[in-house]
Amino acid sequence: QVQLVESGGGLVQAGDSLRLSCTGSGRTLSSLTMEWFRQAAGKEREFVAGMSTSGGRTSYADSVEGRFTISRDNAKNTVYLQMNSLKPEDTAIYYCAADTFTLAIITTPGAMNYWGKGTLVTVSS
Numbered sequence: 001q002v003q004l005v006e007s008g009g010g011l012v013q014a015g016d017s018l019r020l021s022c023t024g025s026g027r028t029l030s031s032l033t034m035e036w037f038r039q040a041a042g043k044e045r046e047f048v049a050g051m052s053t054s055g056g057r058t059s060y061a062d063s064v065e066g067r068f069t070i071s072r073d074n075a076k077n078t079v080y081l082q083m084n085s086l087k088p089e090d091t092a093i094y095y096c097a098a099d100t101f102t103l104a105i106i107t108t109p110g111a112m113n114y115w116g117k118g119t120l121v122t123v124s125s
Contacts, residue, residue, distance in 0.1 A: 002027040002114040004096045009119030012086055016123070020081040022096030022116060030074040033099040036081045037109055038092035038121075045095070049081060050105035059105045064090075086123045093118040 008020040022034070035050035049070040050059045058070055069082040079096060097112035106112075 002029075002032070002098050002100065004098060004114055004116035006094065006096050006116040006119040009094060009121045011122045011124065014087055014123055014125050016086050017082070017084045018086065018121060020083065020094055020096075020119060020121070022079040022081075024077050024079075024098070027098075027100070028074075029077050029079055029098065030072060033103060033105055034070075034072070034079045035097050035099065035105065035107075035112060036070060036079075037095045037097055037112075038090075039095070039118075040089075040092040043092075045109045047107035047109070048094070050107070051079065052105055053103055057105065059107070061107075083121070086121075088123050088125045091121060091123050093120050 003025045006022050036048040037045050038048050039045040048061050051070045067085045071080045095118045096116040098114040099112050
């Protein structure tokens with residue numbers, strides 16, 4: 001079992017930055033592919049960013065490429081999502097997810113088998 005807890009969401013203005021954290025228990029996150037997804041009101045959950053085991057490879061959605069950065073702190077068993085130059089369209093609930101089956105970064109939510117409960121990010125214009 002893997003338990004994931006997100007934190008760091010909040011209300012910010014366009015252009016601001018936020019750093020989301022995802023702290024894990026029950027399993028060492030460095031051995032797992034870790035990903036961030038988001039879901040805006042009335043929309044489907046979508047891939048945001050992913051990192052392969054040991055941080056060897058990262059992948060980003062086109063909409064966040066160059067603004068968001070995924071990283072790990074293995075000592076804290078935590079994965080981060082640094083979000084810069086936030087836009088109102090980034091408003092969503094952000095979820096951390098773990099894939100315990102594959103090493104690849106898979107952008108389909110259905111491929112992830114552990115999820116946190118999410119943290120809300122609201123970006124005002």
